[in-house]
């Protein structure tokens with residue numbers, strides 16, 4: 001188990017009660033951008049585990065999360081004072097970038113693993129093949145990491161960012177895919193199940209194979 005000590009916290013959105021929490025861990029972290037760690041704790045004598053995606057490319061023992069106050073454990077994390085410690089293990093998960101063209105659909109804090117992927121592209125100054133990012137949420141204040149994505153759009157050839165606050169994703173998706181012709185870009189879908197499951201079905205209905213869909217649901 002790795003000990004993670006909170007070093008900084010900031011409120012990203014009052015409306016959605018979303019926080020960014022920065023930790024220093026007891027050892028350097030080796031993970032692929034897009035992966036998550038499991039946060040392990042006890043509640044009434046029983047072990048509880050919650051997953052959180054990391055929002056930046058690996059950088060020593062640093063761990064940065066983006067999370068909503070949703071229920072019991074996320075409130076506990078958001079209430080943690082700097083200097084407080086939690087126990088984590090990982091990395092886990094297959095929500096990582098593949099070679100070739102892709103379209104990423106993220107809702108709300110589902111943007112967290114995407115922020116890590118794009119941080120890695122920026123650090124490597126690598127091209128994207130092409131990669132479209134569509135981020136939906138109910139309000140403008142939830143367009144987290146917008147500066148990073150706009151910066152990436154200027155710096156990374158092939159990277160396109162479309163913030164969609166309060167906007168339906170389907171028409172934009174249709175338009176982007178119509179420009180891709182017959183090619184089927186890898187579909188990356190991440191967020192709560194109510195967002196993610198219908199989109200996965202949308203791609204399946206249009207002939208995407210299971211293997212061409214990289215999917216992560218938060219609940």
Ligand SMILES: Cc1cc2nc3c(=O)[nH]c(=O)nc-3n(C[C@H](O)[C@H](O)[C@H](O)COP(=O)(O)OP(=O)(O)OC[C@H]3O[C@@H](n4cnc5c(N)ncnc54)[C@H](O)[C@@H]3O)c2cc1C
Nearest residue numbers: 050051052053066067068070071072073074109112218219
């Ligand atoms: C692979 C993976 C990665 C995840 N990464 C993140 C992340 O980067 N940031 C993050 O905020 N959460 C993330 N989650 C969700 C997280 O693990 C917890 O489920 C969430 O914080 C709720 O736990 P809780 O104890 O606070 O709420 P609980 O008491 O367990 O209640 C959960 C309830 O809150 C609802 N809910 C509202 N918002 C969320 C939300 N954001 N996630 C899950 N449930 C929600 C659920 O539908 C459910 O009804 C991830 C989950 C998975 C499986």
